[in-house]
Each structure stands twice: as C-alpha cells, then as structure tokens.
Amino acid sequence: MDLKDHIRGIPDFPKPGIMFLDISTLLRHGAAWRSAMARLADIIRPYKPDMLAGIESRGFLVAAPLALELGLGFVMLRKPRKLPGLTIGLNYALEYGTDRIEMQADAVKKGDRVVVLDDLLATGGTLAAGISLLRQAGAEVPCAATLIELSFLNGRARLDVPFESLMTYDS
Numbered sequence: 001m002d003l004k005d006h007i008r009g010i011p012d013f014p015k016p017g018i019m020f021l022d023i024s025t026l027l028r029h030g031a032a033w034r035s036a037m038a039r040l041a042d043i044i045r046p047y048k049p050d051m052l053a054g055i056e057s058r059g060f061l062v063a064a065p066l067a068l069e070l071g072l073g074f075v076m077l078r079k080p081r082k083l084p085g086l087t088i089g090l091n092y093a094l095e096y097g098t099d100r101i102e103m104q105a106d107a108v109k110k111g112d113r114v115v116v117l118d119d120l121l122a123t124g125g126t127l128a129a130g131i132s133l134l135r136q137a138g139a140e141v142p143c144a145a146t147l148i149e150l151s152f153l154n155g156r157a158r159l160d161v162p163f164e165s166l167m168t169y170d171s
C-alpha cells in the first residue's frame with residue numbers, strides 16, 4: 001500500500017504559497033492508518049524508547065496509537081496554558097508563524113529515552129523545540145519521527161538526533 005495515495009495537497013492553506021499536506025484522508029482510511037502506525041512502530045522499536053512524546057495537535061494523533069502499539073506511555077507537548085501544574089516551555093518558529101510548546105515538568109524521569117513524534121517535518125522548528133524541551137526535563141531523545149518529511153525545507157538539518165519518516169516530499 002502506498003501511503004502517499006492517502007495524503008492530499010491543498011494549495012494556499014493556511015496562507016498563499018503553502019501547499020498543505022492533509023493527513024485527514026489517511027486518518028479516514030482505517031487500513032491505511034493501521035498500516036502507517038504498524039510501519040512507524042517497526043521503525044521506532046529499535047531505538048528502545050521508555051516513552052513517547054507527541055506534539056499538539058496532529059502529533060498526538062501519531063504518538064498516542066504508537067504508544068499503545070509499543071506498550072509505552074505517552075507525554076503531551078502542548079500549546080501554551082493548556083497543561084495543569086508546573087510546566088516548562090519553549091518558543092519556536094513555524095513555516096507559517098510562531099508558536100510555543102509546554103510540558104509538565106514532572107512528565108519524564110531523568111535519563112528516560114523519549115522518542116518525539118509529530119505528523120510532519122517542515123522547517124524542523126517544532127521538532128527541534130520538542131527535543132530541547134524534553135532534554136530540559138531530563139530526558140534523552142534517541143530519535144524523532146513523523147509521517148511526512150518536506151525534504152526541500154531541510155528541517156532534518158536542525159535536528160541533532162536521528163530522524164525517521166514514512167513519506168518524503170521533495171517539492
């Protein structure tokens with residue numbers, strides 16, 4: 001099954017000039033979605049994570065089922081002011097704006113191996129921020145992974161951990 005058959009490109013969303021790669025069509029197709037999660041689980045297993053982290057909001061859709069598949073816990077890296085209790089956070093730049101992510105300060109134990117997941121790598125700002133934040137919390141990050149990589153934006157150059165993805169778009 002070619003997973004790219006289940007991704008659609010929507011031009012000029014959310015801004016002129018952006019080709020938005022929409023995973024809604026993949027999510028709607030049960031067999032394709034199951035296959036995507038099984039393939040990503042096989043790629044991530046060798047990194048021997050203790051836990052997974054997902055970046056709000058589309059990253060949650062990837063990290064939560066993978067955590068179940070791998071029998072692991074799952075940590076939310078959330079948009080600002082959503083998490084209760086003591087939090088730590090980082091500001092970062094997006095392909096089309098700026099944002100901030102936060103996590104609960106006690107979410108990981110020192111030295112936990114936490115693989116960070118998102119739906120898509122564009123400029124790499126979001127995943128780079130996720131990696132920094134997890135390290136700030138005491139985690140080791142053996143790998144970052146997404147469903148989709150926009151390789152023409154070279155976001156993986158901003159990551160100082162191995163990066164894995166299921167689908168690459170080079171334009």
Ligand SMILES: O=P(O)(O)OC[C@H]1O[C@H](OP(=O)(O)OP(=O)(O)O)[C@H](O)[C@@H]1O
Pocket residue numbers: 055056057058059093094095096099118119120121122123124125126127155
């Ligand atoms: O590699 P980058 O340039 O940082 O871009 C990738 C990020 O952009 C999108 O998130 P968005 O902020 O649109 O949020 P959403 O998941 O809530 O839709 C996407 O889900 C990634 O998190």
Ligand SMILES: Nc1ncnc2[nH]cnc12
Pocket residue numbers: 018019020021022095120122
């Ligand atoms: N081109 C794109 N399509 C979907 N999500 C994105 N996040 C950042 N860039 C994106």
